[in-house]
Amino acid sequence: MPKILIASDLHLSESEKSYSFSVFEEILENAKNYDALFLLGDTFNTFEDAEKLKEEFSKKSEIYDKNIYLLKGNHEYLKSGGIALSKLKFADNIKIIEETDFINIENLDIVAVAYNENYNLGSDFIKEIESLKEKNRIFFGHGIVEGTLWAIEENEESAFIPIEIIKKVNPNLAVIGHIHKQMEINIENINIIYSGSVRVWRKSKSEMGIRKCLALNIDDNSITKKYIDLKSAGEYRVYNLNVSEMESKIEIISKDWSNKDIIDINIYGIIEDEIQLEIKKKEIINKYLEFVREINIKSSNLFFLENALNENIIKEFLNIANEFEFKNNNEEDLEIVELAKRIGIEKISLALQNNK
Ligand SMILES: [Mn+2]
Incomplete structure (x- = not known):
């Protein structure tokens, strides 16, 4: 047979x-x-x-x-x-x-x-x-x-x-x-x-x-x-990561990578400094390049904190969050407020950007 x-x-x-x-x-x-x-x-x-x-x-x-x-x-x-x-x-x-x-x-x-x-x-x-x-x-x-x-x-x-x-x-x-x-x-x-x-x-x-x-x-x-x-x-692998946690996330996902893989990472979220981001991207690429066939980090939907802070709706949102923060002493609560602020700014900015 x-x-x-x-x-x-x-x-x-x-x-x-x-x-x-x-x-x-x-x-x-x-x-x-x-x-x-x-x-x-x-x-x-x-x-x-x-x-x-x-x-x-x-x-x-x-x-x-x-x-x-x-x-x-x-x-x-x-x-x-x-x-x-x-x-x-x-x-x-x-x-x-x-x-x-x-x-x-x-x-x-x-x-x-x-x-x-x-x-x-x-x-x-x-x-x-x-x-x-x-x-x-x-x-x-x-x-x-x-x-x-x-x-x-x-x-x-x-x-x-x-x-x-x-x-x-x-x-x-x-x-x-x-x-x-x-x-x-x-x-x-x-x-x-x-x-x-x-x-x-x-x-x-x-x-x-x-x-x-x-x-x-x-x-x-x-x-x-x-x-x-x-x-x-090897494999072609694509990830969408928030810029604020990309380093720690890459650390975890890179454990699956082989030296024949091609890695594409799309990052999104809010940044304060574009030059710092470019330095960080280069650092990550240099660190992982020897473990894969190719690695690319692309920016998709990144916006500047400075631009976001100029939006009235974000100012109002931050006023409410800051007021809550001011009245609160519980450490755990304050941590949650910080997180809520970051996610809030990001979501509102994204919505604003999509409307433009
Ligand atoms: Mn063919």
Whole structure:
């Protein structure tokens, strides 16, 4: 019974060479337990990256004693100037799929259709499908299957795959690369798995969470799937923190971070001194940079105490709070008043800012 491993959207690039290759090595290590490795597109960030990295990629791949199928995605097409991927010299066990390929592994038929701007599958394609004999049939592609609810992200190509093509193949399962979020859907009774990107490439919501590759076990009567976590890929983590407690909060959350993570921190709240804040931000970044792949601190909704204090409604609010403070001697109460003042100023300022 064959077992195959699937990974997608590795985006190997010259600019992030050591990171992207470390993920590839982990995938290869996992692939040892499987009969073949399928890379479902955008293995290279651009065609130029494929040209520059093909030797190192081949060297690492050669050690694997089974086949690696490399399906073309839209990114292998970028900056290619019309040159085909198959014109590049890869290791012998790397099988390039640039158009359509039919692959048989024991009791499994695979129909792999590479990314195309215009899919034009003629009568030969239908004939090939009709001649398939195995009980298990899987479709592989790269793009967004027509009917998928997905908002195309910035700088992302639409790369639509017509559902008609998959319906003609009539597979037990379709596994698709391109969308970086890992998800499973059903369109016109076809099970579609977007295996998601195996690395953190673009800093977006769809790349949050643990990066995974997909393993399939093909029995005579069933296909079972399993996701395998990729530690070397790290995670993209986003936090919203109040400026007044960012240092202490970062101290706590940083315990979860790995050296492959990308961290984005958005800070909000009231500040008194912008220069002090910039110094503090630099201090934090310098402190944590060696423990992560990247860390950024962005200001969102920060306002100056000075500006807030000029607002009449805030003056009135502070008058009431100060009056209460003046009459009170209980230390615990006074602490609460201090906290209430800070939150109050912040909330009123935010409301004022949103009204402007
Ligand atoms: Mn893609």
